[in-house]
Amino acid sequence: MAKVVAVIPARYAATRLPGKPLLKESGKYLVQHVYEAAASCRKIDRVVVATDDERIAQAVRSFGGEARLTSPAHPNGTSRIAEVAEQLDAEVVLNVQGDEPELPAHILESLVEAAREAPMATLATPFTDLREADLPQRVKVVLDRTGHALYFSRSRIPHGDGSPLLHLGLYGFQRRFLLEFAKLPPAPLESAERLEQLRALEHGFRIKVGIVAWRSFGGIDTPQDYREFLKRLRERGT
Numbered sequence: 001m002a003k004v005v006a007v008i009p010a011r012y013a014a015t016r017l018p019g020k021p022l023l024k025e026s027g028k029y030l031v032q033h034v035y036e037a038a039a040s041c042r043k044i045d046r047v048v049v050a051t052d053d054e055r056i057a058q059a060v061r062s063f064g065g066e067a068r069l070t071s072p073a074h075p076n077g078t079s080r081i082a083e084v085a086e087q088l089d090a091e092v093v094l095n096v097q098g099d100e101p102e103l104p105a106h107i108l109e110s111l112v113e114a115a116r117e118a119p120m121a122t123l124a125t126p127f128t129d130l131r132e133a134d135l136p137q138r139v140k141v142v143l144d145r146t147g148h149a150l151y152f153s154r155s156r157i158p159h160g161d162g163s164p165l166l167h168l169g170l171y172g173f174q175r176r177f178l179l180e181f182a183k184l185p186p187a188p189l190e191s192a193e194r195l196e197q198l199r200a201l202e203h204g205f206r207i208k209v210g211i212v213a214w215r216s217f218g219g220i221d222t223p224q225d226y227r228e229f230l231k232r233l234r235e236r237g238t
Contacts, residue, residue: 004046004112006046007093009095014221037104093175096170100220107212107214110123115173119173119205125212137154137218138218140165148209
């Protein structure tokens with residue numbers, strides 16, 4: 001049994017950047033960067049790309065990766081990975097976003113550790129530039145004293161002392177809870193904030209939040225995001 005499986009949801013019809021998993025100006029598909037980052041994590045036993053498009057599946061197989069075709073009707077990535085998880089023999093299933101090509105292995109290791117402690121887990125990091133805390137695409141999270149999420153928001157949240165926390169869009173689930181979570185009905189705050197993790201909080205479940213040190217550039221959502229990613233690759237000589 002592969003105890004920890006990372007599933008990468010990758011759909012073709014992204015609103016602002018259609019076909020982005022197949023962008024290849026770096027010499028590798030965007031989804032390949034994510035796949036290789038997940039595969040480099042020693043605590044992950046298996047990596048699977050969950051996609052609604054045969055072109056993406058073929059691209060993944062071309063570099064030796066594993067891909068599963070899923071329904072095109074899924075409303076979000078968690079629903080898509082749950083379809084794959086139904087067929088997995090795993091203890092922990094990670095939702096690793098397909099547009100985060102710069103994930104270091106130690107971040108994923110922290111996610112695995114957090115997911116082993118709770119049915120649902122995610123990660124956060126202090127903002128390195130407090131001006132970014134005003135951006136709606138940089139999601140904020142506040143925690144209780146036991147390290148569980150109180151609330152997530154695209155708006156500023158009162159956070160007491162210290163720096164506000166930037167939520168990193170990665171999730172770890174104990175498989176049984178993932179299948180339960182995917183069946184929960186949408187909730188009002190989830191719809192208002194457009195943040196699916198709020199569904200768990202609104203239904204009374206807790207989310208463990210691991211705190212890590214990492215400069216996150218966010219996902220690749222626009223052509224400009226992709227150009228900046230390529231620039232960083234050139235600067236690092238990779």
